[in-house]
Amino acid sequence: MSEMKEYSLPVPVKPPAEIKSLELPVPPGLDEKATKGDEIVLFVGPQHGGSGHMRLIVRVHGDVIREVIPDPGFVHRGVEKLAENKLYVQNIPLVERPAIMDCVNFSLGYVRAIEQALDIEVPERARYIRTMLAEICRIGTHFYDAGILSVFLGHTTGFMWPFALRELTCEALMRVAGARITASYVVPGGVRRDVDNSTLNYIYEAMTYIQRKAKDFERIFVRNPVTIARLKDVAALSKKEAIKYGIVGPFLRACGVEYDVRAVEPYDAYDELTWDIVVADEGDSYSRFLVRVNEIQQSISIINQCIKTLKDMPQGNIVSADVAGKKKAKEGEEKKGLDTVNGAFFRLFGRLTLPAGEYTTLTEAARGTLLYTIVSDGKSNVPYRLRIVTPGWYYLKGFMESLKGCRLADLQAVYGSFGYFPPEADR
Amino acid sequence: MLSYNALLEMFRQNSVGIPLITRKVVLYHTATKVAYIPPVTSLFAKIPILNLIVALLFWKPFFAVLFAPGLVCMLIALLPIIWFERKVTARVQWRYGPLEISRDIGGLIQPMADGMRYFFQEVITHREAHRPYFLQFPLLTFLPVLLPILVIPVGAIYAINTPYSIPAAIALISLIPMIIVAIGWASNSKYAYVGSLREAFMYFSYEIILIVAAMSMVILYGSANAIEIVREQSVVPGVILNPVAALVFFIAIIMATSRFPFEIPEADPEVVFGPFVEYTGIIFGLVMTIAYEKLYLLCLLFSILFLGGWNGPFIPPLGDLSPVLWLFLKTFALMMIFVFFRTFYGRYRLDQALKIGWSTLMGFAVVSLGISLGLGVINIAGWL
Structure with missing residues (x-):
């Protein structure tokens, strides 16, 4: 084989501006500058046991973190762009992909934006089923995050137990929707399938079991002296800072701000149920974790209330009559919804077109406020633009700010206490 | 310089006494006959180089470092303790732990299998x-x-x-x-x-x-x-x-x-x-x-x-x-x-x-x- 030769072509090409911007977020020469001083720069991730799918550029002075620069985007899949080429109903499985454990909350926000645009009223039974599943997903996600926090603190039992308990929520989701994760269960105007009483009984038993086993988990991990020593007073954020950095969800509530979308702008069945907003005052890593541990108890209570209501209700009527395109009911007669969408899925949802405009919904996903904005041009059957702002993206700034002044070993503890999930933030 | 025999004698003077292998084991004993198994160590007692090696192995300072409480005892303790650590952790965590490598004894030889795996893995020395x-x-x-x-x-x-x-x-x-x-x-x-x-x-x-x-x-x-x-x-x-x-x-x-x-x-x-x-x-x-x-x-x-x-x-x-x-x-x-x-x-x-x-x-x-x-x-x- 002859040797390859390089030929230079006299084409006047300048390197594109992106070449330089690709160096971001690491300023050129950061490493050299730090090494000349008394700091070192650690590149944590993306292939690191305690970084997740992201890179954290940590400037360390001695054992104390001076600054953390996040480098997210390693699992960016362009969900927003993909959504512009799919039918409205085809986007439901897509928008679940950022956080597959939290699937029902994620599809709920999107579907509610469609319902808002078309002015669809959801039947009561469907609203309760949605609420129940959203809370099951919340429990699953909180267990997942607790497991990750435990293994970041080196507590392997605290990692295995929540993951084992999460199996029950996966099983419940499978019995209801047919899939352990990414249920794609919520459709505009209702839900995809009805829930029978035996499934409800299973969910009730699973919740009772989780409640009992969660006590064991509390004894071995939550109240463990080592856990408390590692998390207490670590990376504390004041109420003011939390609001300034735009932290959301349980992490905002851990700083003493009583804000929960479910209570402030109730959707589905939340205003018909009794539950408390879990709030803590300290704003440190431990309270961020405790708020979520206590939220599991609240979720179980919500689920049990939903089960009780659902059992008293007659079966059927799970998809709104507005979707079915039935003529308006006569005066004095109630509109009857559909009992199933089997065989009629494309006929019902395939030609869905939203009136021109911008529709925004807020949802309380497991990790915090989730924002969907659908922009429709009023003619096409795909969204003109879909904007998703996930909770992870909201609180990334606060997460980075809270790390300043922590010890290097705290990096993973704070990471776990925020339950940061890169696929969710990167979308 | 020590002569061969003097060296052998020195080792034998200070050797580990284990009756199980250095004494004769009597099989049966009647009025007329005595039948016994000769001690294992006596097998090599007359063979020139081997007897020195055997005597050296049982020489107390050597035995201490190589067998007990030294290298061999350490390995005997190490392999089950790694297995035990994984097994007991697994039991607490609702898992099985090492099992498939030898199902009948609960995966006891898992550390050995791991060692073998390490042995055949590439050793990378970075630049x-x-x-x-x-x-x-x-x-x-x-x-x-x-x-x-x-x-x-x-x-x-x-x-x-x-x-x-x-x-x-x-x-x-x-x-x-x-x-x-x-x-x-x-x-x-x-x-x-x-x-x-x-x-x-x-x-x-x-x-x-x-x-x-x-x-x-x-x-x-x-x-x-x-x-x-x-x-x-x-x-x-x-x-x-x-x-x-x-x-x-x-x-x-x-x-x-x-x-x-x-x-x-x-x-x-x-x-x-x-x-x-x-x-x-x-x-x-x-x-x-x-x-x-x-x-x-x-x-x-x-x-x-x-x-x-x-x-x-x-x-x-x-x-x-x-x-x-x-x-x-x-x-x-x-x-x-x-x-x-x-x-x-x-x-x-x-x-x-x-x-x-x-x-x-x-x-x-x-x-x-x-x-x-x-x-x-x-x-x-x-x-x-």
């Missing part, structure tokens, strides 16, 4: 490493691991009988962190650097209290000779005489061997095995066992200082191996306790470990020294 040191330090760890065996006796089996055996053993064991720090330096990577710094800081936090706790027992018994110390404990073990010292020594062992909750230098989510981050293949297998080897040595010391060492009912057929058996059982039971901490503790931070070492534990260590001085003045060991 930035100080190549000779990087490859040589893992092998050099056998020096500080086996040297303390020279001064740790088991009953009549010992290499060096010295009045300073306990201080000497601790001094030699404390060479191990040096090797680990050197490993981190030779790796020449940021995580290895952070990890070896952590190792050095952990060394500061436990070493003083370990020495103070051991010395308080030496003061109590009035001797630093392990044989003397075990003889003093023939009635009451040291853990009852000075429980505070035992507690301090116990926690110092946890810190020294990177057991949970002080698994700080190797913390894998934080510094990805710290000093050992760049190692692969069989060399990683070697450096990974350093902590377990250290655990074995310190557990030996703990049983000698606090649990009455090799005291136990004498088993005649085992002869000199009888104390070995008792010491081994005590050591193994201790190791089982140490590896169990993994199931219910997370990991402390470096500054917290330093604080615990220099405040609480240091206080306890001083108290244990006071107790020993008090008991030593009234000469309680002499009464018992």
Whole structure:
């Protein structure tokens, strides 16, 4: 084989501006500058046991973190762009992909934006089923995050137990929707399938079991002296800072701000149920974790209330009559919804077109406020633009700010206490 | 120069007595006939070179380092303890643990399988490493691991009988962190650097209290000779005489061997095995066992200082191996306790470990020294 030769072509090409911007977020020469001083720069991730799918550029002075620069985007899949080429109903499985454990909350926000645009009223039974599943997903996600926090603190039992308990929520989701994760269960105007009483009984038993086993988990991990020593007073954020950095969800509530979308702008069945907003005052890593541990108890209570209501209700009527395109009911007669969408899925949802405009919904996903904005041009059957702002993206700034002044070993503890999930933030 | 025969005679004079293999075993005995199996050792007694090798193997100093309590005993303890650690952790965590490699015995030979796997994995030396040191330090760890065996006796089996055996053993064991720090330096990577710094800081936090706790027992018994110390404990073990010292020594062992909750230098989510981050293949297998080897040595010391060492009912057929058996059982039971901490503790931070070492534990260590001085003045060991 002859040797390859390089030929230079006299084409006047300048390197594109992106070449330089690709160096971001690491300023050129950061490493050299730090090494000349008394700091070192650690590149944590993306292939690191305690970084997740992201890179954290940590400037360390001695054992104390001076600054953390996040480098997210390693699992960016362009969900927003993909959504512009799919039918409205085809986007439901897509928008679940950022956080597959939290699937029902994620599809709920999107579907509610469609319902808002078309002015669809959801039947009561469907609203309760949605609420129940959203809370099951919340429990699953909180267990997942607790497991990750435990293994970041080196507590392997605290990692295995929540993951084992999460199996029950996966099983419940499978019995209801047919899939352990990414249920794609919520459709505009209702839900995809009805829930029978035996499934409800299973969910009730699973919740009772989780409640009992969660006590064991509390004894071995939550109240463990080592856990408390590692998390207490670590990376504390004041109420003011939390609001300034735009932290959301349980992490905002851990700083003493009583804000929960479910209570402030109730959707589905939340205003018909009794539950408390879990709030803590300290704003440190431990309270961020405790708020979520206590939220599991609240979720179980919500689920049990939903089960009780659902059992008293007659079966059927799970998809709104507005979707079915039935003529308006006569005066004095109630509109009857559909009992199933089997065989009629494309006929019902395939030609869905939203009136021109911008529709925004807020949802309380497991990790915090989730924002969907659908922009429709009023003619096409795909969204003109879909904007998703996930909770992870909201609180990334606060997460980075809270790390300043922590010890290097705290990096993973704070990471776990925020339950940061890169696929969710990167979308 | 020693002649061949003189050398042979020297080995045989000071050889380990195990009646099970050195005595004739009588099969049956009647008025007319006596039938017996000749002793195993006599098979080689007349063959020129082999008899020297066999005599050398049973020569007490050699036997101590190579077999008991040395290399072989260490390996016998190490393989089941790694299996036990994984199995007991799995039981607590609603899992099976190692199983498939040998289903009938619950996956007991899993560590061996892992070792084989390590053996055939590629050993990568990265470009930035100080190549000779990087490859040589893992092998050099056998020096500080086996040297303390020279001064740790088991009953009549010992290499060096010295009045300073306990201080000497601790001094030699404390060479191990040096090797680990050197490993981190030779790796020449940021995580290895952070990890070896952590190792050095952990060394500061436990070493003083370990020495103070051991010395308080030496003061109590009035001797630093392990044989003397075990003889003093023939009635009451040291853990009852000075429980505070035992507690301090116990926690110092946890810190020294990177057991949970002080698994700080190797913390894998934080510094990805710290000093050992760049190692692969069989060399990683070697450096990974350093902590377990250290655990074995310190557990030996703990049983000698606090649990009455090799005291136990004498088993005649085992002869000199009888104390070995008792010491081994005590050591193994201790190791089982140490590896169990993994199931219910997370990991402390470096500054917290330093604080615990220099405040609480240091206080306890001083108290244990006071107790020993008090008991030593009234000469309680002499009464018992």
